[in-house]
Structure formats: C-alpha cells, structure tokens
Amino acid sequence: MWLVHFLPLPLLAKVGNSLGMLLYWFAGERRLVAATNLRLCFPELPETERGVLARKNFQAFARSFLERGVLWWSEPQRIRQLVRITGYEHLQKLEGQPLILLVPHFVALDVGWSWLTQQHNLVSVYSNQKNPYFHQKLFDGRLRFGASQLYSRQQGLRPIVKAMSAGLPFYYLPDQDLATKDGIFAPFFGVQAATLTTVPRLAEMTGAKVVPLTTRMLPDGAGYELQFYPAWENYPTGDVAADTRRMNEFIEQRVREMPEQYFWLHKRFKTRPEGEARFY
Numbered sequence: 001m002w003l004v005h006f007l008p009l010p011l012l013a014k015v016g017n018s019l020g021m022l023l024y025w026f027a028g029e030r031r032l033v034a035a036t037n038l039r040l041c042f043p044e045l046p047e048t049e050r051g052v053l054a055r056k057n058f059q060a061f062a063r064s065f066l067e068r069g070v071l072w073w074s075e076p077q078r079i080r081q082l083v084r085i086t087g088y089e090h091l092q093k094l095e096g097q098p099l100i101l102l103v104p105h106f107v108a109l110d111v112g113w114s115w116l117t118q119q120h121n122l123v124s125v126y127s128n129q130k131n132p133y134f135h136q137k138l139f140d141g142r143l144r145f146g147a148s149q150l151y152s153r154q155q156g157l158r159p160i161v162k163a164m165s166a167g168l169p170f171y172y173l174p175d176q177d178l179a180t181k182d183g184i185f186a187p188f189f190g191v192q193a194a195t196l197t198t199v200p201r202l203a204e205m206t207g208a209k210v211v212p213l214t215t216r217m218l219p220d221g222a223g224y225e226l227q228f229y230p231a232w233e234n235y236p237t238g239d240v241a242a243d244t245r246r247m248n249e250f251i252e253q254r255v256r257e258m259p260e261q262y263f264w265l266h267k268r269f270k271t272r273p274e275g276e277a278r279f280y
Contacts, residue, residue, distance in 0.1 A: 001065075001066060001068060001069035001072070002069055002073055004066055004069055005067075005069030005070045005072070005073050005074055008221070009067070009070070009082060009221040009222075009223065010220055010221035010222070011221070012063075012066060012067060012070070012221060013063055013067075013217075013220060013221030014221070015066060016059065016062045016063030016064075016065070016066045016067065017059040017062070017063060019062040019065075019066065020055075020058040020059030020060070020061060020062030020063065021055065021058065021059065023058050023061070023062055024054070024055050024058040024059075027058075030265045031054065031058075032280075033264070033265055033266070033267055033280060034054045034057055034058070034264040034265055035050065035051075035054055036269075036279050036280060037264045037266075037268055037269070038050040038053055038054055038259075038264060040189065040191050040269060040279065041188075041189035041190075041191070041255075042189075042259070053259060053260055054264070056260035057259075057260050057261070057262070057264050057265070058265075060107045060217060060260055060261045061107050061263075061265060063107070063217065064107035064108055064110070064217070067111075068110055068138075068141065070082070071110055071111065071114040071141060072137065072140075072141035072144065076118055076145065079111075079114055079115060079118070080115065080118065081223075082111075082223040082224055083111060083115045083223060083224050083225070083226060084218070084223060084224065084225045084226070085115075085225075085226050085228075086225065086226070086227040086228065087227055087228035087229060087230075088226075088228055089228075090211055090228045090229060090230050090231060091169075091211055091213075091228050094209050094211065094231060095120075096167055097208070097209060098164050098165070098206040098207050098208035098209070099164075099169040099170065099208055099209055099211060100169070100170045100172055100199060100202060100203060100208045100209070100210045100211070101116075101122075101169050101170065101171045101172065101211055101212075101213050102172060102174060102199060102210055102211070102212045102213065102247070102250075103171060103172065103173050103212075103213050103214075103215065104173070104174075104175050104212075104214060104251045104254055104255070104262070105173055105175050105176060105262065105263035105266065106214060106215050106216065106254075106258070106261045106262055106263070107217065107261050107262075107263060108215040108216060108217045108224055108261065109173065109215050110141075110142070111215050111224045111226070112171075112213055112215040112226050113142060113171060114142075114145070115226060116171070116226075117142075117144075117145040117146045117148045118145045118146070120146070120168075120169060121146045121147050121148050121149075121168050122148045122149075122168055122169050122170070122171045123148065123149045123150075123151070123159075123160055123163035123164065123168040123169070123170050123171070124142075124148070124149075124150055124151075124170065124171040124172065125150070125151050125152065125153050125155075125160065125172070126138075126139070126142075126150050126151070126152060126153070127152075127153060128152060148168070149163050149168065153178070157198070157202065157205075160202070161202070161205065161206060164202075164206050164208060165206070170202070170208070172198065172199065174195070174196050174198060174199050174247060175188075175195070175248070175251050175268075176196075176263075176266055176268070177193065177194045177266070177267060177268050177269065177270045177271050178194075178196065182196055182197060182198065183195050183196045183197060183271075184197055184240070184241060184244060185273055186241070186244045186245045186247075186248050187245065187248060187249075188248045188251070188252060188268070188269075189252055189255075191269055192269075192272075192273055192276075193248065193268060193269055194269075194270075194271035195244050195247070195248060197240050197243075197244050199243070199244075199247055200235070200236040200240050200243035200244060200247075201236075201240065203235065203236045204236045204238070209231040209232070210231060210232045210235055211228060211229065211230075211231050211232075212228070212229040212232075212250060212254075213226060213227070213228050213229070214226070214227045214229075214254050216258055216261065217261060232246075267279075267280050
C-alpha cells in the first residue's frame with residue numbers, strides 16, 4: 001500500500017480493479033455473500049446483471065483498500081486536490097452545534113474522514129480488526145490530521161456524547177448488522193434488517209442535527225466526490241422505529257444511485273427475526 005500510493009490515481013485505480021477481479025475469483029465465501037445480498041436487494045435484475053454488479057463491487061472494494069495508502073501517506077494537499085465537494089454549506093452553517101454526520105457504508109468512506117479531518121476535529125467509533133498490525137495502521141491513518149477522537153464500539157456512547165458536547169461532529173456509519181441489543185428490525189430494500197437505533201436516540205439525547213454525507217469514487221481514478229445533504233427536518237420524531245425506517249430509506253435511495261460502491265461484502269442480513277431461516 002505504501003509503494004503504490006506514489007502512483008497517479010488513474011493508474012492506481014487500474015491496479016485496484018485487477019486486484020478486485022482476483023479477489024472475486026479466489027474469495028469464494030465473500031463472493032457468495034455479495035451474490036446473496038444483491039439477490040435479496042435487486043430481485044428484479046437478471047442474474048447475469050447481478051453478476052456484473054458483484055464483479056464491479058469487488059473492484060471498487062479492492063480499489064478502496066489500496067487507495068487508503070494515498071490517505072495514510074500522501075501530502076494533505078494531494079488528498080484535497082483529489083476530492084470534489086458538493087453541499088458543504090449544509091455542514092458549515094451548523095458548525096458549533098451538536099451534529100451527526102450520517103455516512104453510509106460506501107467503499108470510499110475513509111476519503112470523507114480524511115478530507116474532513118483536515119477541516120474539522122471529529123469523533124467516531126471503530127471496530128477492532130482481526131489483524132493487530134493492520135488495526136494499528138488503520139487507527140493511525142485515521143488520526144493523522146488534527147485532533148479527532150476515535151472510540152471502540154465497546155466503550156458505548158458516553159465518550160461520544162462528551163465529545164459532541166465539546167463541539168465535535170460525530171462521523172457515524174449506522175448501516176451494518178452488529179447483532180447487538182441496541183437495534184430493531186427495519187426494512188432495507190424490502191428485507192427486514194437488524195438496524196442500530198443510535199442515530200435517533202443520540203439525536204434525541206443531544207439535540208443534534210443529522211446531516212447525511214455520501215462518498216463516491218469517480219470513474220477511472222478521476223478522484224472522489226463528497227456530497228453533503230441538508231439536515232433532516234423534524235428529526236427525531238420520538239418514534240424510534242419510524243426514525244430508523246427513515247434512515248434506512250434514505251440509505252437505500254443513495255445505494256440505488258451507485259450500487260457497485262456499496263459494501264455488499266458485509267453480511268447485512270445476518271441477524272434474522274425469530275423463526276426465520278438464515279440467508280448466509
């Protein structure tokens with residue numbers, strides 16, 4: 001990753017695409033996970049089209065992995081030059097207020113963090129990686145700019161609330177199946193998905209505004225795009241289930257805009273309602 005970060009991004013993208021095709025053919029378990037997710041979420045597509053989408057997804061995933069080297073070792077100016085920004089005013093006008101940045105699991109999500117932490121101190125949570133060396137590199141890479149804060153999910157919400165009270169926006173990725181007691185089942189592409197209720201509960205607790213942010217890889221290594229959306233009005237409503245459904249609906253809409261870049265390699269529908277058969 002350190003070696004290839006010197007390459008121009010268009011060339012690095014080609015290397016990532018080639019690596020992605022190797023992963024597609026050799027990572028059989030994850031290929032099955034991606035195929036299952038796409039079948040559940042896009043049943044209207046012919047199987048051949050879902051296969052094409054799966055291959056593009058593996059390529060996007062591999063690109064994002066290699067291109068983390070750019071985020072971890074390149075000069076800050078290079079990162080800024082690679083990123084196109086849309087709707088940044090939606091965040092700027094709320095600066096100083098409690099704020100939740102809702103960031104779906106698109107493969108370029110680390111680009112959003114790396115760009116934003118050059119402008120703001122943020123707080124976020126992380127999951128421990130199985131490989132301790134990679135875990136430390138990931139941790140160090142995400143904290144290379146400014147004075148942002150990272151806490152493990154096991155530490156709970158208390159340090160997050162404290163950081164938000166001190167003015168740090170919460171960069172949060174809400175759309176994974178973590179099989180915890182802090183979730184409910186809510187539809188995602190018409191399938192009941194175990195979904196954390198952290199966003200509405202934390203917004204209620206802190207009075208935070210929710211500003212969605214999507215991260216997109218541009219074609220052929222042309223860079224990245226961060227798109228900020230207006231803060232949600234009338235949110236939260238006090239109805240946690242309805243607020244969680246609204247979150248999933250928004251994420252689903254964004255996924256339909258760039259399905260090849262969503263994190264389909266994750267077992268999003270692993271936890272099932274009682275009595276329902278497993279998908280994986």
